Amino acid sequence: MNKMIAFLGAGSVAEAVISGMLRSEMVNREQIIVTNRSNQERLEKMKSKYNVQCMKDKEKAFKHADIVVLAVKPNNVDESLESIKAYLNPKQLIISIIAGVTTESITNKIGIDVAVVRVMPNTSASIGYSATAITAGQFATDEQVALVEALFKSIGITSIVAEDDMHIVTAVSGSGPAYVYYLVEAMEKAATDAGLDSAIANQLITQTIIGAGEMLRQSGETAVELRKKITSAKGTTEAGIKSLEEANFQTIVVESLKCARDRSIELGKN
Ligand SMILES: NC(=O)C1=CN([C@@H]2O[C@H](COP(=O)(O)OP(=O)(O)OC[C@H]3O[C@@H](n4cnc5c(N)ncnc54)[C@H](OP(=O)(O)O)[C@@H]3O)[C@@H](O)[C@H]2O)C=CC1
């Protein structure tokens, strides 16, 4: 792919996507331009780590880019688009990673009939394991959507979804890795509280999470089936699951994903 890609925003998700795309050799470092609002130290870090082009001059960064990736927080959408919209043109492809904000709203803020494709990757993009959902805005052609799919397939798996589903997708797979890390934090606490060495606990728990993920992917069995195979009658797992059930674990998880989804809806409205 020989297109120039300019990033508006140089934070966590921009870095995960850039590092993943470079790692997969989908793009090379000369094709990537990175900009932010004011954090010069961050741009210098991106430059030294990935040797991509980092610049303050928005005109130089965006005017000749083929693809513009929006990777700013939802509350910075207005000011950040205002700062680049004069340099955008209808031939470009805009990819928005911003949670909650609709393609229609982005098109309206830019003020031209430009193709906007909204994506929701996650930070596992940096190692090629993102789960990315994609939805096309009004002016995006099938060819442009296929290009976005190809780009994001280089850093993981992709699914095309209806735009309304982006809120629940954000809760499930955009925020998803954080819930898993939070579970790991709790498992590590249990292990070390019981006296296990923290390095050993970390190694065992990490492999347990990887193994469970691979079982979900490779075994052809559902989560329920896999769980039942571990749960011996009157055994340790049964005791642990009973305690989770008594604490309404499933209701808590469903409620927490609902909160994340509602927050995505709210971010879009603001
Ligand atoms: N983190 C994640 O796991 C995921 C995040 N997202 C979405 O990605 C977006 C970015 O999130 P994340 O990377 O975590 O956020 P960060 O806070 O890490 O990064 C935000 C970036 O936006 C830049 N920025 C802010 N205002 C402007 C502006 N006016 N012009 C140019 N750049 C600006 C910041 O620059 P400066 O530091 O100079 O202010 C910073 O580089 C969000 O909308 C989020 O919803 C989506 C999927 C996953």
Ligand SMILES: O=C(O)[C@@H]1CCC=N1
């Ligand atoms: O927390 C957030 O708002 C972003 C969206 C998905 C992951 N991080």
